[in-house]
Amino acid sequence: MRTDPTFQTASAADLDTMLDANRYRNRSRCFEQLVARSEEHFWNPADPDYINFREAVPPGVPLLPFDFVVESGTAVWDRLDDSQRLAFTNDSARWIVSNLLHCEQGALSLAAGLCQMLVDPGSQEYAANQVREEARHVHAFTLYAESRFDGQIFAVTEPVGDLLHHLIDTPQINRKILGTQMLVEGLALGMFATLQRVALDPVLQRLCRLVVADExxxxxxxxVWALKTIPSLTEQERDAVEDWAEEWFQVFFSNLVCPDQKEALYARYGLECNWVRGAIEEAVGATGGESLMRRYAGPARLVINTLTDAGIITDRTRSTYSPWVGLAPVSWTVSTLSLGYSGLGSSFQN
Ligand SMILES: [Fe+2]
Ligand SMILES: [Fe+2]
Known part of the structure; x- marks a missing residue:
């Protein structure tokens, strides 16, 4: 697949290419502003003047509103008393924060890989800058988990882990940047913006606001990658990018609403995963799939708008995204979502 010179790569072990005396001055100017402005949004998670992780949540107030929890409004809620609902909601916040922390670590590892591979010194400096900022986010979410969850972090879910592994392992630079900077960053940015708006914990609101400024x-x-890359692809290459993005979108957003990935959380309340799936399906049957998607409509729309602007969503795949932006009725069920993940599909194997 064609790559713009700004994003050309060498193998991480190819030091001779990096030491080429003619390389240093052959620098793109695309990212000078992004790097120059990094001081503007500097913050230090360990400094209470920026964020005070010791600030307490008011007693009895959950970290997130009850109705943000996918299982609220289902038979799960009937099985829990008031104190369990509070604990379940905070555990759901822990599940979301844990996945965001893993995504931050994934972004850190991916940006570090880009930093070693990008030949253009301007792109390389941008990547180095991102590595520094992702490390800050890993630190910040770890401190948040310590302050709110005694440092108890859920294991990475299977789809998120698989996707991050795929992005690290693939030698295709276009796929790395599309997957990391457009899809994972887009989803994360949308999630932080949503949590900043809905969180009842002022520290979580503040944390998300600071992270968004970097993201x-x-x-x-x-x-910038899309602008320089997508128009130059052949039709076949562009279609491959579109198919891969579509599959990624389904895997990631299914992960957010499907019960299969929350077994460890449910076990703490004596709930069995299949039973919870049935309870959610029953509630969705009564209210429609929109009630599930509504919670994540913000992040979904951000990713969809980005992909549309980049020409990565066309009539070939639009119907997959339409329900998220209210353009089509919701046609899928919790079963198709939760049973849908059995590893990354064919688009990832090419
Ligand atoms: Fe980040
Ligand atoms: Fe990021």
Whole structure:
């Protein structure tokens, strides 16, 4: 697949290419602003002047509203008393924060890989800058988990782990940048913006606001990549990018609403995963799939808008995304979502 010179790569072990005396001055100017402005949004998670992790949540107040929890409004809620509902909601926040922390670590590892591979010194400096900022986010979410969850972090879910492994392992630079800077960063940016708005914990609101200030710059790098790359692809290459993005979207958003990935959480309340799936299906049957998607409509729309602007969503795949932006009725069920993940599909094997 064609790659713009700004994003050309060498193998991480190819030091001779990096030491080429003619390389240093052959620098793109696309990212000078992103790097120059990094001081503007500097913050230190360990400094209470930026964020005070010791600030307490008011007693009896959950970290997130009850109705943000997918299982609220289902038979699961009938099985829990008031104190269990509070604990379950905070555990759901822990599940979301754990996945975001894993995504931050994934972004850190991926950006570190880009930093070693990108030949253009301007792109390389941008990647180095992102590595520094992702490390800050890993630190910050770890401190948050310590302050709110005694440091108890859920294991990475299977789809998120598989996707991050795939992005690290693939030698295709276009796929790395599309997957990391447009899709993972887009989803994360949308999640942080949503949590900043809905969280009842002022520290979580503040944390998300600080992280968003960094993430918009990372997402912008992906937009520049798309602008320079997508129009130059052959139809076949562009279709492959579109198919891969579609599959990624389904895997990631299914992960957010499907019960299969929350077995460890349910076990703490004596709930069995299949039973919870049935309870959610029953509630969705009564209210429609929109009630599930509503919680994540913000992040979904951000990713969809980015992909549309980049020409990565066309009539070939639009119907997959339409329900998320209210353009088509919801046709899938919890069963198709939760049973849908059995590893990454064919688009990832090419
Ligand atoms: Fe980040
Ligand atoms: Fe990021």
């Amino acid at each position: 918009v710059f990372h997402h912008h790098f992906g937009k």
